[in-house]
Amino acid sequence: MRCMKFYGLIDGSDTSLKNFLVKLPGVDAVGADARAAMLGTRSIKTTSKRWAIDTAISMVDLTTLEGADTEGKVQALCAKAVRPDPTDPSVPSVGAVCVYNDMVAVARKHLDSIGGTHVPVAAVSTAFPSGRASMKVKIQDTKDAIEAGAAEIDMVIDRGAFLSGNYIDVFNEIVAIKEICGEKAHLKVIFETGELVTYDNVRKASYLAMLAGADFIKTSTGKIAPAATPPVVLVMLEAVRDFYEMTGVRIGVKPAGGIRNTKDAIKQLVLVNETAGPEWLTPSLFRIGASALLNDLLMQRMKMDNGYYASPQYVTID
């Protein structure tokens, strides 16, 4: 199916894309909120909690996206990504390290030097976070990141174009970036759901991105709130589930922004389990973009082992 252009669902023209998006059923916001809230009441205890914590750790895209990022900061993050808990080798490495374009080479080099070849580097791209740059710049941005060793590209969509109804412009940008990624890098497409606002838009954006070749659809940059709220993730999980029914291809989902503690992370896993299904509960199909979350997962893990909450000094601050 993948080799067929746009999965054979559209021909890539403005009309065919619009027809496809217009025919999508609407999302009833009250109903979506209620379903997400209900799944939030699932009570995950003992063995299932332990499994969920380790799974969540392996899904974290450990992120630093600050103007103040330095080589030292990125290297420290890499060390943490490979061995989140230096005292316990049974803790898995995280899913990826996520940095700005100019830090990709630093991250890749450091990961390789500390036995972290298995941890990919993700680069935010296409004039992250606003996406306000020329196509030429966006393409070069992506090329630079891949050349520096990024195995995953987290691109932002042009929200202005989307909100003004120029879906084809958004679509063509994703197609162009996907072409550059080719086989070398996985493409994650960031919607910035806090700016798209409605669930109907989130559903439209999900299909638009999947048709254009996204490997992952991602909620947010982390710079805008609200970000990865449970109902937004629910709508995206429904989209990848139904897209699989149509095409036989599983697209990944990455909530990012606002998931700061273990409870929230486990709620996300429950959403995945009961919406897209257990097939999606793997780092190759579900990631959580976060920074502070990892330490809370580690502290909860220690608590499950020791029976008490350790002082925060027992987890590393990088």
Next chain:
Amino acid sequence: MTFEYAPAPESRASVSIKPKYGHYIGGKFVAGEKHFPTINPATEEVLSSVALGGKKDVDAAVKSAKKALDVHWSKLSGRERGKYLFRIARILQERAREFAVLESLDNGKPIRESRDVDVPLAAAHFFYHAGWADKLEFAGVGTKAKPHGVVGQIIPWNFPLLMLAWKVAPALATGNTVVLKPAETTPLTALLFAEVCEQAGLPAGVVNIVTGDGSTGALIVNHPGINKIAFTGSTEVGKIIAESVASTSKSVTLELGGKAANLVFEDAAIDESVEGIVNGIFFNQGHVCCAGSRLIIQESISDEFIKKLQKRMEKIRVGDPLDKNTDLGAINSRAQLEKIKELSLAGDSEGAERWSPQCSLPDKGFWFAPTIFTGVTQSHRIAREEIFGPVLSVLTFRTPQEGIDKANNTPFGLSAGVWSEKGSKTLWASQKLKAGVIWTNTFNKFDPTSPFGGYKESGWGREGGRHGLTAYLKGVTHE
């Protein structure tokens, strides 16, 4: 490895059940003569032994209610009555966990529902009616409206505490006193409510609780000292009650059965509609008088929709009602289970196609897997009779008018659901549907401010809201 949810059982420690209960009459528990067991339908464990109310008990309860009415309750101002109701509401909230656990034990419903729906709503009904107690003259009932006096209330087993609240709160707010009979299979939360009345300092005899079976109910219905009957239960019993009181001066409200249609149009929000259908029929094991037991779906989307519905049903977690992750609990009694099985077999033999997800049911207790029947037509028994279990009948329609016609083609008329993203269509359909409660793009939502009740064989009168108040007053002149 897959994500298996480890058991997350709610503790039973908050609940203490006595081995034997009498009736609550005149502010104290009085011993009964005969007793019968009440069991946990999920395990068949005997929880307690409750008294079977006879003539002597009902007489005593009515006498105590009349005395309380004359010497105390009728002399209080509305504001004073309201204080008691506020107190009861707060105590229900304070003891919410205890009530939720006890309800799930005695009834078999999931703790998630007793905790998140039954108990909070019961408290909300007391809060709401507490507010009315001193404002009745502004309720649009005229200045001559007076309480009936002693009201007899007979409630069902599907929402034991909530139905008690629906009955007791408006009765007390309007100045009546009460003789209440909880259902035979679920008397325990009503008996715990007696403790709440004591804790609230409610004057003795204002609320009397007599446990028993249908014969006890008949004694209440036919008692000459009772001025009004409020009944929630089956249409069959409702008809008997209507006949019994026909030649008396008793007022009656009846909230009876239903066979609600959930009408899904092709332009519905599909995922949320699937969710609504699931909630409509599998909430409380389908033991809901307003359950959306008929899915009437536009043919153009029916195949895709059924597929999604089945996928969703595979996620329903059936099992221990006290597990916080359980979605579908136990069937309330062996008799009800037999009835569900019988009607389902009728569905098979009449040619409908039965489907249930793979799910393992516990060995002990009363269980029925979530089930849908497709290929159902109007003439099938499962399209006409109330199953009162987790069984959905699926019918299709071609044009909106045909959908309405099928939805209305039933002796019942309690509730209906309309699913469409097109506002004009939902408004049009809501006007055409003959049902007391119509939900659009949602289902099974209850609120004390909203009147509830049915058309046709679904009952007489309304409960809740301003309309519900009038049922507990006589001499109402609508302004």
